[in-house]
Amino acid sequence: MTEGKAPTPPRGLGKRGRAFWRQLHADYEFEVAQTEVLIEACRTLDRLEALDAVIADEGVTSEGSMGQRIVHPAVQEARQLQITLTRLVAALELPPSDEDVRAHERWKTQRAKAGAAARGLRAVN
Structure with missing residues (x-):
């Protein structure tokens, strides 16, 4: 700033x-x-x-x-x-702003959860 x-x-x-x-x-x-x-x-x-x-x-x-x-x-x-x-x-x-970093971390977390859920669904089938 x-x-x-x-x-x-x-x-x-x-x-x-x-x-x-x-x-x-x-x-x-x-x-x-x-x-x-x-x-x-x-x-x-x-x-x-x-x-x-x-x-x-x-x-x-x-x-x-x-x-x-x-x-x-x-x-x-x-x-x-x-x-x-x-x-x-x-x-x-x-440089990324603090908000950009937080948004990217949220995105990575959501993507990891979606990937884990998808792997779980495939394991059931």
Whole structure:
């Protein structure tokens, strides 16, 4: 957790990008290189938001050059940006939060119980 006030978000970020910037700065401190990656992640979130608006307005399909129905180019671009965002966030190498660790432990426990139950059921058959 950082102490003091978070840096002002870079100019040009939209609502979603600014929110991500502020949330991460509330929890982490960043080196210069990480800050650049974070800026790109914020911009990517804003682009995804804009593409979501296009898709909501125009739908997930559009008309191709021969009149056929095709996947809307905004859907394809959003898919690529989602991959990019995942890579950018991974590049930040953020440590897991305490809540993430607790959630993962709960998931492992539930999975172990389900596995034990499944083995027990197979043994009966």
